[in-house]
Amino acid sequence: MRISVIIPTYNRADKIEKSIESVFSQEGDGELFEITELLVMDDCSTDNTKDMIVKLKEKYPKLSYYKMEVNGGAAKARNYAIKNLIKTEWAALQDSDDIWNLDKLKEMSTYIQKKPDARLYSHWYTALTNENGEVQVGIDEREDYLEELAVRNFIGSPTILVNKKAFCDVGGFDESIKALEDWEFLIRFAYKxxxxxxxxxxxxxxxxxxxxxxxxxxYYDARCYIIAKNKEILLERKIFDKAVESLLLSAQKNGVLENVGNILSTYLK
Structure with missing residues (x-):
């Protein structure tokens, strides 16, 4: 499997080097899989990101730098890279401030060999929640994840390995949404x-x-938007009420039930 890695970034020159290093240090590269390229999609940074990437390219020849014409957010940068720039059929997403385990792609490649029927692969991740706390985010293996995605997102962007053709077929990330764009995308993807x-x-x-x-x-504006935009999908699969109930229970817990209810009603009109 040949893989293109995409890292959108904005003013992360102080962190992105470690992120890039974790990609090019992957165990099994050239044997179980091949990292063909790593594209850094600069969302109009004002720091020294470009200079750093140019310097790092001496160490990592497969590293490329592309600057977006206008600041449009990570969704726009990822969409442009996958639809127009990558040279492979598979794209792995990474963030400029996150670190992959060294065995990430090796483990994923081994798993794909056993179960090659999907068009998007992910994995569990460990979330750092406070100074000393961490929790594993994931889900048990199943054949269909859409029902669970209706109420929570257990797939983080930097865990995604996606087929280019399928990504483009569902329209990529929604560039109009300001938060949770990965969650919204995954609902549409899991449907098809x-x-x-x-x-x-x-x-x-x-x-x-x-x-x-x-x-x-x-956060809540995005959740309301996601439910309204994908209403027909959720209704067809008989999970619309479940998605709404989960949203409103969360809003009640955080003391914003009335406001969220009004937002959802507006989006559903």
Missing amino acids: YKIRVVPKSLMKVDLISEGMSSDIGK
Whole structure:
């Protein structure tokens, strides 16, 4: 399997080197799989990201730099890379501040050899939730993940390995949404194509500074949008009520039930 890796970034020159290093240090590269290229999609950074990438290219010849014309967010950068730039049929997504385990792609490749029927593969990840706490985020293996995706997202963007043709067929990421665009995309993808999740944590993700409470309004607005946009899919699969109930219970727990109810009603009109 030949893989293109995509890293969108914005003013992360102080962190992106470790992210890139974790990609090019993958065990089994050239044997079980081949990392053909790593594309850094610069979303109009104002720091020294470009200079750093140019310097790193001396060490990593497969590293490429592309600067977006305007700042449009990670979804736009990923869409452009997959639809227009990558040279392979499979794209692995990475974030500029996350670190892959060294055996991530080896474990995924071994799993794919056993179960090659999916068009998107993911894996569990370990979320850092406070100074000393961490929790594994994942789900048991199953043939259909759409019902669970209706109420929660257990697949983080930097865990995704996706087939280009299938990605383009479902339209890629929604570039209009300001949060949870990976969740919205996964609902549409799971409706049309099979997803497989490796039942093993293969990376750590820092959620300490990116939790829901840091921007609760944006979070709930996005969840309402996701349900409204995918209403027909959820109704067809008889999981619309379940998605709404989960949203409203979460809103009630966080003391914003009335506001969220109004937002959802507006989107559903």
